[in-house]
Amino acid sequence: MMLTGKWLDIGPTTQIEPGTARTLPVAGGEEIAVFHTMRGEFYALVNKCPHKAGPLSQGIVHGDTVSCPLHNWRISLRTGEAQGDDKGCTPTIPLKVDGGRLFLLRDAVMAGVVA
Amino acid sequence: MNAATGFHGATQMKERLVVIGNGMAGCRAVEEVLARDPDRFAVTIFGAEPRVNYNRIMLSPVLAGEKTFDEIVINGPDWYAGNGVTLVSGDPVVAIDTLTRTVTARSGHVEPYDKLLIATGSDPFIIPVPGNSLPGVVTFRDLDDVDKMLSAAEQGGDAVVIGGGLLGLEAAHGLSLRGMKVTVVHLMPTLMERQLDEAAGWLLRQELERRGQTILTGANTKAILEADGRVAGVELEDGTRLHADIVVMAVGIRPATALAKAAGLAVERGILVDDHMVTSDPNVLAVGECVQHRGACYGLVAPLWDMCRSLAGYLTDAPQGYEGSATSTKLKVSGIDLFSAGDFSGGDGAQDIVMRDAARGVYKRVVLRDNKVVGAVLYGDTADGNWYFDLLKKGEDVSPIREALIFGQAFASGGALSDPNAAVAALPDDAEICGCNGVSKGQVVGCINAGAHSLDAVRSQCKASASCGSCTGLVEKLLAITLGGEVESGPKPMCKCTSFTHDDVRRNVVDKGLKAIPQVMQELHWTTPDGCSSCRPALNYYLLCAWPGEYVDDQQSRFVNERLHANIQKDGTYSVVPRMWGGLTNPRELRAIADVVEKYNAPMVKVTGGQRLDIFGIRKEDLPAVWADLNAAGMVSGHAYGKSLRTVKTCVGSEWCRFGTQDSTGLGVKIERMTWGSWMPHKFKIAVSGCPRNCAEATIKDFGVVCVDSGYELHIGGNGGIHVRATDLLTKVATEEEAMTMCAAFIQLYREDAHYLERTAPWVERKGVDWVRAQLLDDPDAVGRLARRFHYSQRFSQDDPWAARAAGERRDLHAHLAEVRPLQLENA
Ligand code: SRM
Ligand SMILES: Cc1cc2nc3c(=O)[nH]c(=O)nc-3n(C[C@H](O)[C@H](O)[C@H](O)COP(=O)(O)OP(=O)(O)OC[C@H]3O[C@@H](n4cnc5c(N)ncnc54)[C@H](O)[C@@H]3O)c2cc1C
Ligand code: SF4
Ligand code: FES
Numbered sequence: 001m002m003l004t005g006k007w008l009d010i011g012p013t014t015q016i017e018p019g020t021a022r023t024l025p026v027a028g029g030e031e032i033a034v035f036h037t038m039r040g041e042f043y044a045l046v047n048k049c050p051h052k053a054g055p056l057s058q059g060i061v062h063g064d065t066v067s068c069p070l071h072n073w074r075i076s077l078r079t080g081e082a083q084g085d086d087k088g089c090t091p092t093i094p095l096k097v098d099g100g101r102l103f104l105l106r107d108a109v110m111a112g113v114v115a
Numbered sequence: 116m117n118a119a120t121g122f123h124g125a126t127q128m129k130e131r132l133v134v135i136g137n138g139m140a141g142c143r144a145v146e147e148v149l150a151r152d153p154d155r156f157a158v159t160i161f162g163a164e165p166r167v168n169y170n171r172i173m174l175s176p177v178l179a180g181e182k183t184f185d186e187i188v189i190n191g192p193d194w195y196a197g198n199g200v201t202l203v204s205g206d207p208v209v210a211i212d213t214l215t216r217t218v219t220a221r222s223g224h225v226e227p228y229d230k231l232l233i234a235t236g237s238d239p240f241i242i243p244v245p246g247n248s249l250p251g252v253v254t255f256r257d258l259d260d261v262d263k264m265l266s267a268a269e270q271g272g273d274a275v276v277i278g279g280g281l282l283g284l285e286a287a288h289g290l291s292l293r294g295m296k297v298t299v300v301h302l303m304p305t306l307m308e309r310q311l312d313e314a315a316g317w318l319l320r321q322e323l324e325r326r327g328q329t330i331l332t333g334a335n336t337k338a339i340l341e342a343d344g345r346v347a348g349v350e351l352e353d354g355t356r357l358h359a360d361i362v363v364m365a366v367g368i369r370p371a372t373a374l375a376k377a378a379g380l381a382v383e384r385g386i387l388v389d390d391h392m393v394t395s396d397p398n399v400l401a402v403g404e405c406v407q408h409r410g411a412c413y414g415l416v417a418p419l420w421d422m423c424r425s426l427a428g429y430l431t432d433a434p435q436g437y438e439g440s441a442t443s444t445k446l447k448v449s450g451i452d453l454f455s456a457g458d459f460s461g462g463d464g465a466q467d468i469v470m471r472d473a474a475r476g477v478y479k480r481v482v483l484r485d486n487k488v489v490g491a492v493l494y495g496d497t498a499d500g501n502w503y504f505d506l507l508k509k510g511e512d513v514s515p516i517r518e519a520l521i522f523g524q525a526f527a528s529g530g531a532l533s534d535p536n537a538a539v540a541a542l543p544d545d546a547e548i549c550g551c552n553g554v555s556k557g558q559v560v561g562c563i564n565a566g567a568h569s570l571d572a573v574r575s576q577c578k579a580s581a582s583c584g585s586c587t588g589l590v591e592k593l594l595a596i597t598l599g600g601e602v603e604s605g606p607k608p609m610c611k612c613t614s615f616t617h618d619d620v621r622r623n624v625v626d627k628g629l630k631a632i633p634q635v636m637q638e639l640h641w642t643t644p645d646g647c648s649s650c651r652p653a654l655n656y657y658l659l660c661a662w663p664g665e666y667v668d669d670q671q672s673r674f675v676n677e678r679l680h681a682n683i684q685k686d687g688t689y690s691v692v693p694r695m696w697g698g699l700t701n702p703r704e705l706r707a708i709a710d711v712v713e714k715y716n717a718p719m720v721k722v723t724g725g726q727r728l729d730i731f732g733i734r735k736e737d738l739p740a741v742w743a744d745l746n747a748a749g750m751v752s753g754h755a756y757g758k759s760l761r762t763v764k765t766c767v768g769s770e771w772c773r774f775g776t777q778d779s780t781g782l783g784v785k786i787e788r789m790t791w792g793s794w795m796p797h798k799f800k801i802a803v804s805g806c807p808r809n810c811a812e813a814t815i816k817d818f819g820v821v822c823v824d825s826g827y828e829l830h831i832g833g834n835g836g837i838h839v840r841a842t843d844l845l846t847k848v849a850t851e852e853e854a855m856t857m858c859a860a861f862i863q864l865y866r867e868d869a870h871y872l873e874r875t876a877p878w879v880e881r882k883g884v885d886w887v888r889a890q891l892l893d894d895p896d897a898v899g900r901l902a903r904r905f906h907y908s909q910r911f912s913q914d915d916p917w918a919a920r921a922a923g924e925r926r927d928l929h930a931h932l933a934e935v936r937p938l939q940l941e942n943a
Contacts, residue, residue: 010932014335018304019671022927026935034932038645038671039460040308055687058675058735060648064460067648069675069683098384099369100242109935 007103021057029113033057043077044095050088129157133228135208137162140403140419141234147427158200165205175447178261178289211378213396233401237368246339251346252362255286268293272360275349279306283365288448298329310444310455312644315494317633370405385412390436391429415442443504454500457507459490470521471640480644486514499523539592549579549586559593569603610650612643617870624661653871660866663908676756680916691730692755693745697765697783698726707748725762743921751915761800763787768805777822779805792913796869814842817875827854832879840876843884860901
């Protein structure tokens with residue numbers, strides 16, 4: 001993995017099947033979930049539900065939301081906000097796709113890391 | 116100055132405009148400039164292609180044999196001559212010098228400029244796999260590519276098109292019309308996934324398959340294969356090998372920015388331009404697919420026209436500015452009507468209006484956000500595409516016409532629309548409501564007035580909306596208008612995506628031979644594009660049950676526990692419960708479990724209420740290794756996570772117990788061996804007790820056996836849990852074989868009839884014990900038939916899901932993408 005520059009290269013888009021997510025642990029920081037929607041979009045969020053920290057990466061992906069596997073809160077992949085009547089927000093990590101590879105904004109990935 | 120450059124009588128007073136790229140944007144920009152001020156610039160256009168400007172999008176009809184090249188030329192030689200435009204064709208520009216304001220072509224030709232316009236378009240993306248540059252691997256961008264495809268097609272044979280987007284499908288269509296056998300290999304699960312949702316993508320796929328193309332989705336290309344120095348086939352990631360005489364790579368495009376980058380212009384994905392198409396150098400402008408404007412790069416022509424207008428305005432001192440474009444797409448494959456525009460990914464605050472007409476093969480979906488149209492997907496009937504696109508571009512509030520929106524412009528603008536029902540009320544009595552059964556508005560209203568006060572009653576009495584159901588919305592409105600608030604609701608629909616009940620859906624799946632989730636949704640006019648988290652798992656189960664061995668399970672429709680074959684816990688770890696047949700175990704199994712607990716530091720092991728051991732706190736990455744260790748000791752998945760057979764509890768029975776009447780342990784093991792792995796509407800538990808003292812609690816199980824001296828009492832429909840329900844006695848049989856057959860038959864009856872997420876207890880109460888008895892006992896052959904169907908479906912479900920995962924299947928579900936180690940990074 002490339003660790004220099006503003007963007008972290010986390011590998012090819014083909015690693016994540018549409019409709020699923022995969023995880024990226026950050027030593028000393030928060031684990032990140034990288035989502036691939038059925039519509040072919042990619043999003044990255046901290047892998048923690050705002051409710052009781054359920055692993056969002058394991059939820060059912062629907063449109064651009066994910067249903068948390070623990071108590072079924074629906075979290076927007078775009079904004080990290082809980083949908084409907086539930087209140088709470090998971091931090092999102094800026095992501096870009098370039099030449100078939102995924103890049104995460106380095107500063108956001110490192111946000112939780114205590115130096 | 117280079118002497119070869121002629122100015123066609125232009126005076127040196129004119130500003131020199133040099134254009135790089137003789138394509139759609141470059142030439143249109145020049146046309147726009149000339150239209151505003153024909154005398155201002157001396158224009159020179161460089162084109163890499165050795166020909167005049169043509170309509171690139173019509174290459175598809177040329178390939179398909181519907182047009183010739185001459186017919187798609189936009190500007191012939193006389194246009195250049197007549198407008199004093201110098202064309203340098205077949206000689207690409209290789210360098211830009213912004214200091215001396217010159218460009219240099221490959222031939223060495225140097226041309227000075229006052230204003231430079233870059234319109235280099237895009238390059239086809241070539242996937243980085245072995246063999247990608249072999250002869251016979253072509254892209255689809257210009258006339259040379261078409262010529263290569265045409266000469267390959269003359270020999271006939273097999274073509275593989277990599278990429279199921281717009282370009283790929285148009286290439287596939289052309290090659291197929293030219294007589295080649297075509298296979299489309301597409302990475303995503305849905306064709307044209309950037310333009311189509313799953314439902315429309317599925318309809319498109321059906322039609323292309325009907326036309327003889329092979330469509331492989333979710334297929335990742337691993338390598339292009341070679342024989343005798345040229346392409347011979349394609350190998351996919353899953354090992355499939357496809358023979359190919361030609362391979363067309365149509366996986367996407369990338370803005371052609373190399374020249375601009377080398378000249379030091381600001382470039383991200385595309386060449387950065389402002390609202391007047393000016394790059395980071397004030398004398399250099401850019402238009403077309405090579406640019407990035409306000410973060411967006413485009414791959415369609417409509418935005419280019421807008422860009423060219425604002426560029427020309429700027430160059431002729433009448434700047435107007437470009438604000439970005441909304442785009443719409445049509446697929447140019449004859450006989451297929453398909454339209455898509457805007458954003459239809461749904462989500463956050465978006466609302467879908469969906470209409471399906473299975474009889475006509477029509478699917479329409481309009482997406483609203485804040486009462487404005489933000490996207491539309493139309494398949495089979497695209498007449499209103501431009502109207503929706505217009506509403507989208509104008510950002511009009513559509514709430515006044517919302518109810519009628521999906522029926523199209525003619526209908527929506529039909530009446531006084533402040534009342535959602537007004538459009539329907541305004542229809543004349545002879546207006547046709549139900550196309551399938553030819554029922555008019557007058558007839559429906561008459562039928563309602565005669566006492567049909569519910570949708571179901573209307574359906575059964577006058578047949579309106581009883582077939583394809585696309586007019587259900589209309590009939591419901593007529594009910595509301597005619598009856599006011601007195602509409603009776605019928606049986607509850609399956610979920611809010613459909614008006615069909617669970618029973619309707621199950622019946623239709625079998626009667627109509629529906630074999631895929633999108634097909635059910637289309638035929639039964641789902642009102643959402645791809646269902647919800649409540650209907651998808653249900654449909655997946657109904658199809659699995661109806662078509663054993665044929666239907667391919669849809670993993671994305673399953674809850675995490677059934678996807679990972681383990682139970683998720685509150686801290687995100689998993690619990691692992693291996694099967695212990697009938698509650699029996701042995702030192703080898705116990706040792707394997709003990710080893711796993713130690714090796715993976717499992718914080719807890721517990722004896723469950725289901726007579727087996729549960730290992731807690733396993734991380735998803737470790738699951739395959741844990742399963743491999745358990746498999747090695749002969750243990751398989753206990754399905755403690757599934758809507759499936761869970762456990763068969765037993766007691767010690769006649770082998771040891773002083774009261775035991777039969778071998779309850781042995782029978783329990785046999786029953787578990789017969790039933791494990793089966794998917795059910797809900798979880799299913801069995802127990803066998805050796806005498807009426809009932810130590811295995813058989814009378815609160817879905818199927819319970821209580822052994823007695825003279826044989827076996829078979830009980831059904833019991834439940835512990837929230838509402839305790841004791842079983843009903845189904846019947847008594849004399850032998851183990853009869854008990855097993857009745858067990859299989861009962862399970863199959865439940866599998867084929869119950870609603871998804873309905874356990875046997877509520878199911879037996881709903882249907883009545885007498886009904887269940889009648890199904891199983893009235894016809895002497897019924898039990899045999901049901902049991903045979905059960906055994907047949909078990910042939911496909913009795914393989915241990917753990918073993919496959921332990922062997923490496925779906926590694927991606929368990930492994931992390933990578934790991935970020937910031938401390939190393941800081942030191943680097
Ligand atoms: C592990 C276990 C408790 C134990 O430590 O003994 C257990 C644990 C859970 N039970 Fe249970 N049930 C366990 C035996 C039972 C029993 C006893 C039995 O099977 O004889 C019952 C009552 C009998 C019955 O089902 O009729 C039982 C009635 C329930 C219910 C209520 C079902 C109902 O119809 O009302 C639920 C909730 C549900 O399924 O919706 C439930 C759900 C659960 C879940 C799946 C809750 C969840 O969704 O996460 C628990 C998951 C455990 C895990 O992660 O491994 N569990 N559960 C038992 C596992 C048995 C096994 O080996 O597979
Ligand atoms: C088969 C096909 C079907 C399509 N169908 C549709 C459709 O249905 N609807 C739609 O909206 N769009 C469609 N498109 C996309 C559309 O054609 C493009 O959006 C449009 O052509 C882009 O215009 P452009 O001028 O930016 O690029 P181009 O038209 O590609 O023009 C760029 C030109 O610059 C030349 N060039 C590049 N580098 C240099 C250099 N260094 N020196 C000199 N010349 C150079 C290239 O050779 C090319 O001729 C289709 C495209 C293809 C290939
Ligand atoms: S109570 Fe009955 S079934 Fe249970 S162990 Fe004793 S004899 Fe066997
Ligand atoms: S932790 Fe996500 S819904 Fe409770």
